[in-house]
Amino acid sequence: MNYELFDVIVIGSGIGGLVTATQLAAKGAKVLVLERYLIPGGSAGYFQHQGYTFDVGASMIFGLGNKGTTNLLTHALEAVNLHIESITDPVQIHYHLPNGLNLKVDRDYEKFLQNLIAYFPNEEKGIRSFYDECQKVFNSLNSIELLSLEELGYVLRVFFQHPLACLGLAKYLPQNAGDVARRYIKDPLLLKFIDIECYCWSVVPANMTPMINAGMVFSDRHYGGVNYPKGGVGQIAQKLVEGLEKAGGQIQYQARVTKILTEQGRAIGVQLANGKVYHGKRIVSNATRWDTFEKLLPADKIPANEKNWQQQYKKSPSFLSLHIGVKAYVLPAVTECHHILLEDWQNMELARGTIFVSIPTLLDPDLAPTGYHIIHAFTPDWITDWQGLTPTEYAEKKEQAAGEIIDRLEQIFPGLDAGLDYMEVGTPLTHRRFLGRVDGTYGPIPKRKLWGLLAMPFNRTAIPNLYCVGDSTFPGQGLNAVAFSGFACAHRIAVDLGL
Numbered sequence: 001m002n003y004e005l006f007d008v009i010v011i012g013s014g015i016g017g018l019v020t021a022t023q024l025a026a027k028g029a030k031v032l033v034l035e036r037y038l039i040p041g042g043s044a045g046y047f048q049h050q051g052y053t054f055d056v057g058a059s060m061i062f063g064l065g066n067k068g069t070t071n072l073l074t075h076a077l078e079a080v081n082l083h084i085e086s087i088t089d090p091v092q093i094h095y096h097l098p099n100g101l102n103l104k105v106d107r108d109y110e111k112f113l114q115n116l117i118a119y120f121p122n123e124e125k126g127i128r129s130f131y132d133e134c135q136k137v138f139n140s141l142n143s144i145e146l147l148s149l150e151e152l153g154y155v156l157r158v159f160f161q162h163p164l165a166c167l168g169l170a171k172y173l174p175q176n177a178g179d180v181a182r183r184y185i186k187d188p189l190l191l192k193f194i195d196i197e198c199y200c201w202s203v204v205p206a207n208m209t210p211m212i213n214a215g216m217v218f219s220d221r222h223y224g225g226v227n228y229p230k231g232g233v234g235q236i237a238q239k240l241v242e243g244l245e246k247a248g249g250q251i252q253y254q255a256r257v258t259k260i261l262t263e264q265g266r267a268i269g270v271q272l273a274n275g276k277v278y279h280g281k282r283i284v285s286n287a288t289r290w291d292t293f294e295k296l297l298p299a300d301k302i303p304a305n306e307k308n309w310q311q312q313y314k315k316s317p318s319f320l321s322l323h324i325g326v327k328a329y330v331l332p333a334v335t336e337c338h339h340i341l342l343e344d345w346q347n348m349e350l351a352r353g354t355i356f357v358s359i360p361t362l363l364d365p366d367l368a369p370t371g372y373h374i375i376h377a378f379t380p381d382w383i384t385d386w387q388g389l390t391p392t393e394y395a396e397k398k399e400q401a402a403g404e405i406i407d408r409l410e411q412i413f414p415g416l417d418a419g420l421d422y423m424e425v426g427t428p429l430t431h432r433r434f435l436g437r438v439d440g441t442y443g444p445i446p447k448r449k450l451w452g453l454l455a456m457p458f459n460r461t462a463i464p465n466l467y468c469v470g471d472s473t474f475p476g477q478g479l480n481a482v483a484f485s486g487f488a489c490a491h492r493i494a495v496d497l498g499l
């Protein structure tokens with residue numbers, strides 16, 4: 001062989017890809033990460049303009065806590081001897097909902113329950129039973145080491161160490177949060193609230209949201225908490241890259257993979273847009289499954305199990321994102337970092353129905369010039385609405401859509417329009433362009449009600465030596481979720497390579 005052979009080549013430096021890469025580099029593997037963009041992080045990237053540091057995606061970060069086993073971002077950094085300073089958020093979300101439901105999810109569990117019970121006193125028992133059951137899922141997860149469920153040795157080991165936790169998890173794997181909620185709760189308005197509690201991170205209502213994931217989100221926010229990385233979300237990826245390089249791994253930017261190379265049906269390497277070829281014993285794709293199997297591999301040879309997966313999952317919408325700089329006086333004296341705004345329950349799942357807001361400068365003022373704040377407002381939106389326009393039509397549509405969002409946000413931040421200092425509008429096309437995600441999608445969502453997480457694929461694929469990692473693998477969207485997928489992927493590969 002007269003070419004350099006890597007143990008592992010990772011396509012993409014999203015958090016899933018970087019956790020896989022750092023884990024393997026720390027175990028001594030020779031790792032190469034190839035990233036098409038200028039910086040690492042993907043949806044957890046950042047960009048800077050006029051003194052503002054904007055997070056590309058969500059600013060609500062789970063997994064940076066300092067206890068237990070589920071704080072996977074902390075564990076991933078520790079594995080390469082790094083740590084991130086973070087700022088604890090006292091309130092996960094401030095909801096502004098129809099029917100006058102104006103409610104804060106306090107970090108303190110009992111305080112949150114009291115806030116909710118104040119609106120639904122007759123449902124106190126149901127509320128406690130539902131959220132307590134979520135805690136059971138979380139406690140099981142948080143008591144075991146989290147590695148690859150595709151590795152029998154690990155599964156047997158955790159089962160013998162923690163049989164009750166494993167049986168508990170096995171019981172919840174096929175369940176959805178909406179079904180559990182309906183066992184305890186009857187009030188239709190309260191069930192709508194449970195729907196938006198799920199929708200705002202899973203992009204589907206409770207009856208389609210896996211119970212394992214609901215257990216994680218609804219409990220970890222009161223345990224490890226939501227913690228904002230000092231310097232912005234982009235710090236997480238940058239630190240992981242620092243750790244990767246210290247551990248002997250390599251990363252290349254502006255290195256767009258256009259082809260996964262195969263020989264006798266096995267993945268053996270990749271080819272870049274500039275024609276360069278790299279060979280690896282194992283190839284990991286952090287691109288979405290659709291991009292992996294329809295663009296990087298021949299679309300006419302898509303494996304049967306991928307076709308089957310596509311029958312069960314579809315692409316979630318992308319987002320319309322407003323990255324705004326505002327004068328500090330716009331924010332009322334007591335303002336929380338994260339908000340959800342919905343005026344009509346009928347619109348919850350519609351494009352531009354639910355508005356998500358994050359104001360990360362409330363936690364880290366250094367992200368904006370003195371006297372200013374960042375407001376990142378985003379709302380689900382479909383790429384189809386933005387295609388086929390002339391450049392003028394596209395610019396006008398952006399301006400109009402942004403104007404509508406700002407008008408609606410005036411309900412929470414009166415004077416927002418007048419206090420604008422800076423604004424950039426990203427559309428689903430922007431997400432597709434910068435993140436390389438098909439249709440700019442946020443990730444896969446069930447086409448219809450499925451059995452919890454059972455149909456979500458793990459890391460191995462039908463193509464020997466090719467693995468997937470990130471939000472189109474178990475357990476789905478979310479930084480902490482893709483960090484899990486990275487740990488699992490690296491563990492499976494380490495066993496396969498005999499590391």
Ligand SMILES: NC(=O)c1ccc[n+]([C@@H]2O[C@H](COP(=O)([O-])OP(=O)(O)OC[C@H]3O[C@@H](n4cnc5c(N)ncnc54)[C@H](O)[C@@H]3O)[C@@H](O)[C@H]2O)c1
Nearest residue numbers: 046047056388389390391394424425426427429430433434
């Ligand atoms: N991810 C990052 O790191 C990063 C960096 C800088 C900016 N941004 C985001 O990018 C946004 C602005 O970026 P931009 O202005 O370069 O991109 P944009 O949003 O204007 O355009 C994105 C895509 O739309 C296409 N497009 C433009 N006009 C079109 C039309 N008429 N029909 C069809 N497609 C059309 C472009 O070719 C491009 O692929 C910002 O608001 C910010 O959110 C992200």
Ligand SMILES: CC(C)=CCC/C(C)=C/C=C/C(C)=C/C=C/C(C)=C/C=C/C=C(C)/C=C/C=C(C)/C=C/C=C(\C)CCC=C(C)C
Nearest residue numbers: 058159166169170201213216338356357475477478481484
């Ligand atoms: C042996 C036997 C019998 C058995 C076995 C069983 C077992 C062991 C099992 C296991 C399992 C596991 C491990 C699992 C795991 C899981 C996990 C880790 C999960 C995770 C999850 C997470 C999540 C879901 C998260 C998410 C988050 C998100 C998405 C977020 C988002 C956010 C956003 C969008 C923003 C919002 C905003 C505002 C509001 C402003």
